[in-house]
Amino acid sequence: MSDSENWPLYEIFIRGKRGLNHVHVGSLHAADDQMALTHARDLYTRRNEGVSIWAVRSEYIAASTRDEKDPFFAPSADKVYRHPTFYDIPDDVPHI
Amino acid sequence: MTEAAGRDAEHDLESRFEATISRDQRIEPRDWMPEGYRRTLIRQIAQHAHSEIIGMQPEGEWITRAPSLRRKAILFAKVQDEAGHGLYLYSAAETLGIDRAELTERLLEGRQKYSSIFNYPTLSYADVGVIGWFVDGAAICNQVPLCRSSYGPYARAMVRICKEESFHQRQGYELLMTMMRGTDAQREMVQDAVDRWWWPSLMMFGPPDDDSPNSAQSMAWKIKRHSNDELRRRFVDMTVPQAAKLGVTLPDPELRWNEERGHHDFGTPDFSELKEVISGNGPCNTERIERRRAAHEEGAWVRAAASAHAAKQAARAREEAVA
Ligand SMILES: [Fe+2]
Ligand SMILES: [Fe+2]
Numbered sequence: 001m002s003d004s005e006n007w008p009l010y011e012i013f014i015r016g017k018r019g020l021n022h023v024h025v026g027s028l029h030a031a032d033d034q035m036a037l038t039h040a041r042d043l044y045t046r047r048n049e050g051v052s053i054w055a056v057r058s059e060y061i062a063a064s065t066r067d068e069k070d071p072f073f074a075p076s077a078d079k080v081y082r083h084p085t086f087y088d089i090p091d092d093v094p095h096i
Numbered sequence: 097m098t099e100a101a102g103r104d105a106e107h108d109l110e111s112r113f114e115a116t117i118s119r120d121q122r123i124e125p126r127d128w129m130p131e132g133y134r135r136t137l138i139r140q141i142a143q144h145a146h147s148e149i150i151g152m153q154p155e156g157e158w159i160t161r162a163p164s165l166r167r168k169a170i171l172f173a174k175v176q177d178e179a180g181h182g183l184y185l186y187s188a189a190e191t192l193g194i195d196r197a198e199l200t201e202r203l204l205e206g207r208q209k210y211s212s213i214f215n216y217p218t219l220s221y222a223d224v225g226v227i228g229w230f231v232d233g234a235a236i237c238n239q240v241p242l243c244r245s246s247y248g249p250y251a252r253a254m255v256r257i258c259k260e261e262s263f264h265q266r267q268g269y270e271l272l273m274t275m276m277r278g279t280d281a282q283r284e285m286v287q288d289a290v291d292r293w294w295w296p297s298l299m300m301f302g303p304p305d306d307d308s309p310n311s312a313q314s315m316a317w318k319i320k321r322h323s324n325d326e327l328r329r330r331f332v333d334m335t336v337p338q339a340a341k342l343g344v345t346l347p348d349p350e351l352r353w354n355e356e357r358g359h360h361d362f363g364t365p366d367f368s369e370l371k372e373v374i375s376g377n378g379p380c381n382t383e384r385i386e387r388r389r390a391a392h393e394e395g396a397w398v399r400a401a402a403s404a405h406a407a408k409q410a411a412r413a414r415e416e417a418v419a
Contacts, residue, residue, distance in 0.1 A: 006403060009190070026187040026253070029196070031399075032406035043183055046176070047260075063126070 009058040010036040012043075014050035022054050030055070117318055122248035125191035133317055136310065137247055138192050139208070140319060142199045145185035146210035150203075150384050152178045154218040155227055163221060170267050171224060177264065181257045188249040204389050212370055213300050215378030222275060222282075222289035228268015230297040230335070236261050237331045238301065246318035269338065276343055283343075290339070291347045298362075299370040301328040307367070332360050 007029040013022035025044050030036035036055035044050065064072050080086050089096055109128040116123060123129055152175045159175065162168035186196040202208040213231055218224065239261065242254040275282040302308055302324040314320040322330075332351075339346050350363040372378065 007399075025256075026184055026249075027190060028183065028187065031402040032409060035402060035406070043180055046173075046180065 007031050010040075010055045011058050011061060012036075012040045013054040013056070014040075014044055015052035016049060017051055022052065027058060117246050120318070122251060123246055124248045132313070133319075134192055136314060136317070136319060137250065138189055138194055140314070141185055141189040141192075141250055142194075142202070142208050143210060145182045145189060145199065146203045146208060147214065148178050148182035148185060150210045150214045150388060151231075153384055153387055154214055154216070154380075155224055157218055158221060158224050161221070167271070174228070174264050174267060177260045181260070184253040184256055185250075188247075188253045191249045200392065204385065204392065206376065206385070209374060210384075211300060212373040212378065213296050214384060215373050215380045216293070216296050217380055219292070220285050220289060222272065222285040223293070225268045225271035225275065225286070226289040226293045228264050228266075229272060229338070230268075230293050231300070232261055232264035232268060233335060234297050234300045234331050236265060237327050237334065241321035241327075244318075244321060250319075269342070272342055272344075286342075287344050290344045294347050295365050295369075296373075298328055298331070298365045299367070299373075301325075301331065303367055303370065304364075329359055332362050336360055 009027055010030055011027050012025050014025050015022045028036065028039050028043060030039050033055060037053055040053045040055055041050075045053070076082075110130065113123070113127070113129055113133075116127070123133075155171060155178075156175050159168060159171050162171050186199060189199060190196055199208065203210070213234075218227070236258065239254050239258050243251055243258055245251045245254065272286050275286050305311065305323045305325045308324055311320065311323060315323070336346065336351070336353075348363045350361060352361055354361045373381070376382075
């Protein structure tokens with residue numbers, strides 16, 4: 001087996017409709033960007049699931065480490081004052 | 097790291113993995129997982145993907161012979177969906193660190209299997225209807241619980257697939273309803289197809305629980321959520337009233353409603369036949385793999401041409417950038 005194995009892997013992101021973010025739906029192999037888009041259309045939007053497609057070579061995606069208890073996310077864990085419920089406001093103050 | 101420290105670290109990872117599973121959370125591709133879990137998933141997902149791809153053949157044979165443009169368009173769309181299902185699943189398998197070209201190779205070399213059901217021939221157009229009704233119906237029974245499988249990419253692929261299967265089952269049943277409203281000869285074709293596909297469909301759920309060595313571990317890992325016999329029983333309970341409505345007889349003299357159990361009693365499929373078909377001796381095994389191999393080989397020049405085109409375009413883009 002030869003040729004097709006060298007086709008790079010692409011991650012596919014679809015915008016379901018206007019107003020929504022692109023969401024990752026899966027991957028596919030394609031010889032180039034154009035083919036990745038065409039294949040993604042045939043594979044992931046056979047029933048109007050999308051209005052826009054992003055195809056990104058998997059190797060270009062930078063990812064955080066795989067550890068669930070990753071210290072990388074620690075800065076967001078200990079800052080309770082980032083949440084609105086941290087602040088005591090009397091009940092009779094309107095619209096806040 | 098000392099050997100003991102290494103063992104501790106491994107133990108730590110393992111208990112975190114177990115904890116994730118027992119909290120009913122999903123395992124994701126970059127998480128640590130036991131080798132056995134990874135191997136089991138690769139085998140199951142690949143086998144599932146191969147089934148979708150090989151599964152295009154029995155029905156695909158009828159596309160050019162569909163009785164109307166409407167039926168042809170429907171069958172085309174259905175078979176195309178099955179190709180899509182195969183690709184969603186290969187995509188999920190690849191997140192486990194295996195290449196899909198490698199999986200195709202394993203299929204062609206007979207090192208990985210696909211569902212036994214696709215080794216039976218489709219003899220009449222009624223078979224297309226019965227496959228949609230039984231085979232896709234059985235697939236739905238199998239697949240709906242897999243949407244909660246512990247491995248994230250597999251579960252998500254199943255969600256997509258399940259959304260599409262309902263059309264498959266309904267188009268089959270509708271086709272059969274149409275034939276049942278037709279001539280006596282058409283009704284006989286439907287009954288004949290039902291007679292031929294019923295038992296092989298029950299075999300799709302695999303060997304009985306007491307003869308299914310890998311099931312317990314798969315269920316502990318929540319890769320699988322229900323046992324083979326449980327799913328088979330669900331399928332029978334679901335299908336019997338549909339058969340009555342359609343006006344066909346399911347070819348099982350032992351089939352009857354059991355008031356006490358709240359389920360149907362039914363006969364035991366011939367599991368020695370299942371073993372034979374799985375080990376390569378079904379009516380169409382050789383033909384199916386040969387067809388798959390031919391498609392792969394005959395497509396080689398297309399893949400090579402696309403690669404050459406991509407390389408040429410890339411080179412041209414580089415030249416233009418320099419100039
Ligand atoms: Fe399918
Ligand atoms: Fe299907």
